Amino acid sequence: MTNEQLQAVRRHFIQYANGYIARAGAMRQMMELKREHCAAVARNCRALATSSGWGKEEINTAEALGFLHDVGRFPQLEEYKTFRDDESINHGERGWQALRESELLTEVDAELREIILNGVRYHNAHTIPDDLPPSHDRWLKLIRDADRLDIYRVVLDAFKNDQLEEHPEIVLNLSLEGDPCPELIETIRQKIPPSYSTLKCAADFLLLILSWSYQMNYPAALKIMRERKIIDQFSEYLPVEQAAVGEVLSELRKEIEKS
Numbered sequence: 001m002t003n004e005q006l007q008a009v010r011r012h013f014i015q016y017a018n019g020y021i022a023r024a025g026a027m028r029q030m031m032e033l034k035r036e037h038c039a040a041v042a043r044n045c046r047a048l049a050t051s052s053g054w055g056k057e058e059i060n061t062a063e064a065l066g067f068l069h070d071v072g073r074f075p076q077l078e079e080y081k082t083f084r085d086d087e088s089i090n091h092g093e094r095g096w097q098a099l100r101e102s103e104l105l106t107e108v109d110a111e112l113r114e115i116i117l118n119g120v121r122y123h124n125a126h127t128i129p130d131d132l133p134p135s136h137d138r139w140l141k142l143i144r145d146a147d148r149l150d151i152y153r154v155v156l157d158a159f160k161n162d163q164l165e166e167h168p169e170i171v172l173n174l175s176l177e178g179d180p181c182p183e184l185i186e187t188i189r190q191k192i193p194p195s196y197s198t199l200k201c202a203a204d205f206l207l208l209i210l211s212w213s214y215q216m217n218y219p220a221a222l223k224i225m226r227e228r229k230i231i232d233q234f235s236e237y238l239p240v241e242q243a244a245v246g247e248v249l250s251e252l253r254k255e256i257e258k259s
């Protein structure tokens with residue numbers, strides 16, 4: 001897409017998010033966090049697409065998808081006050097629906113519109129659907145990586161700044177007490193993507209998001225994980241002295257370092 005189309009998407013997105021933020025009440029800070037997350041994911045999309053050698057207009061489309069990928073979070077928070085899809089709605093599906101009904105993509109060509117719609121719809125799918133048009137695949141893979149990289153930033157910030165008592169939504173309202181569950185560790189060691197519904201405490205959630213190391217699609221994403229020392233940073237908040245935890249972390253570290 002052209003620079004002008006990207007600017008239009010960005011403008012529409014900010015208006016859309018600010019509309020929800022203006023009436024958010026107690027959810028205001030979480031809505032603002034999502035608006036900042038979308039902007040950061042857009043930057044990650046641009047960085048990943050650029051370092052993967054994409055063309056200028058493709059990079060613009062990647063950035064637009066970054067802005068829009070989480071539009072479903074705003075109605076989800078407004079209506080259900082949670083980020084837990086398994087206790088409310090699938091926010092990818094809800095975002096897909098919101099985009100089709102809104103002005104957000106009015107200035108975008110039909111084919112790019114479809115790419116963005118599928119990117120939004122499946123960015124959070126447990127696994128990538130295998131019946132997507134092949135040309136859509138690389139966009140979906142890019143948004144999944146870009147999103148996950150920024151989730152690391154958001155969760156780490158919340159731990160570092162002690163925000164979790166006040167905003168437990170960031171760790172899906174899971175208990176800050178408790179050790180990682182052995183079954184979850186075993187699932188990760190078998191490189192099977194764990195399901196959110198199996199999480200019992202915040203430590204489980206941290207291990208689940210670190211297990212994305214096995215699912216990153218672009219080498220550039222793993223490079224960013226190395227540069228940001230993601231495993232080391234999260235290790236501060238995990239019981240690394242427990243053998244199973246220490247071992248799964250060192251396997252994840254190897255995965256990131258091998259690319």
Ligand SMILES: [Fe+2]
Binds near residue numbers: 070091123124147
């Ligand atoms: Fe999302």
